[in-house]
Amino acid sequence: MSAQSDGQLQLLFEVDERVGEQLAPSWNVAPTQTVRIIVEETAEDGTPTRQLRNARWGLLPVWAKDRKMGSRMINARSETVTEKPAFRAAATKRRCVVPADGYYEWQQGERGKVPYYLHAEDASTLAFAGLYELWPDPEIAEDDPAKWVWTCTILTRPASDALGHVHDRTPVILPYEMVGDWLDKSTRDKSEVATLIDAIPEPNLVPRQIGRAVGSPRNNHPGLIEAAG
DNA sequence: CCAGACGTTGTT
DNA sequence: GTCTGG
DNA sequence: CCAGACGTTGTT
DNA sequence: GTCTGG
Numbered sequence: 001m002s003a004q005s006d007g008q009l010q011l012l013f014e015v016d017e018r019v020g021e022q023l024a025p026s027w028n029v030a031p032t033q034t035v036r037i038i039v040e041e042t043a044e045d046g047t048p049t050r051q052l053r054n055a056r057w058g059l060l061p062v063w064a065k066d067r068k069m070g071s072r073m074i075n076a077r078s079e080t081v082t083e084k085p086a087f088r089a090a091a092t093k094r095r096c097v098v099p100a101d102g103y104y105e106w107q108q109g110e111r112g113k114v115p116y117y118l119h120a121e122d123a124s125t126l127a128f129a130g131l132y133e134l135w136p137d138p139e140i141a142e143d144d145p146a147k148w149v150w151t152c153t154i155l156t157r158p159a160s161d162a163l164g165h166v167h168d169r170t171p172v173i174l175p176y177e178m179v180g181d182w183l184d185k186s187t188r189d190k191s192e193v194a195t196l197i198d199a200i201p202e203p204n205l206v207p208r209q210i211g212r213a214v215g216s217p218r219n220n221h222p223g224l225i226e227a228a229g
Numbered sequence: 230c231c232a233g234a235c236g237t238t239g240t241t
Numbered sequence: 242g243t244c245t246g247g
Numbered sequence: 248c249c250a251g252a253c254g255t256t257g258t259t
Numbered sequence: 260g261t262c263t264g265g
């Protein structure tokens with residue numbers, strides 16, 4: 001979920017330029033929906049520019065025939081991301097940060113699935129390590145700027161013991177001081193990227209049991225993250 | 230050579 | 242696009 | 248990820 | 260059980 005304003009994110013991630021329209025805050029972001037990402041573009045003279053952009057959550061590799069494939073590419077395992085055909089090109093060339101206030105996980109309980117909201121102890125914004133792709137929509141004309149669809153995915157890693165009781169995987173979360181390294185376009189070697197991933201520390205998150213309303217994508221309001229149970 | 234896959238999560 | 246399997 | 252739909256024939 | 264929509 002992400003309810004922070006563009007301005008707050010731009011300040012926090014030292015963004016130079018907002019590209020695209022502002023998105024409504026969301027407390028229930030579903031796969032295939034549009035989220036914000038932070039990327040670095042390199043000018044011809046080598047000057048990096050940090051941009052805040054919109055991207056569809058669910059990576060579409062260049063060879064995807066339609067948008068449906070993206071709904072199954074919402075996560076990428078960090079252990080194999082530099083090797084898998086669907087992700088390796090993006091892993092070396094198109095890394096991004098996906099900002100979020102927190103995220104949800106469901107645990108199977110005796111009476112159905114119990115949702116949890118996971119967030120930083122100090123409620124600071126999380127910087128998910130992500131990848132992005134530009135997918136040429138075959139149904140849109142070459143000369144239409146909308147032809148190039150920005151898509152993204154979020155890396156995952158095994159959960160630490162502290163969170164393993166909720167879920168055995170967690171997103172890869174960058175400490176703020178590693179955001180620059182992650183976005184750095186000069187890191188283009190897969191072994192370098194793997195080393196970078198290995199250096200990312202385990203996230204320290206707090207799980208909060210919340211109400212079941214979050215399960216339905218129709219519900220989207222701040223009350224979704226309130227404690228329940 | 231061509232055809233077909235390319236992914237993760239969770240559950241069993 | 243690129244790799245694997247046949 | 249979860250929630251919700253998934254189908255045809257025949258009858259009104 | 261499996262797919263689609265959000």
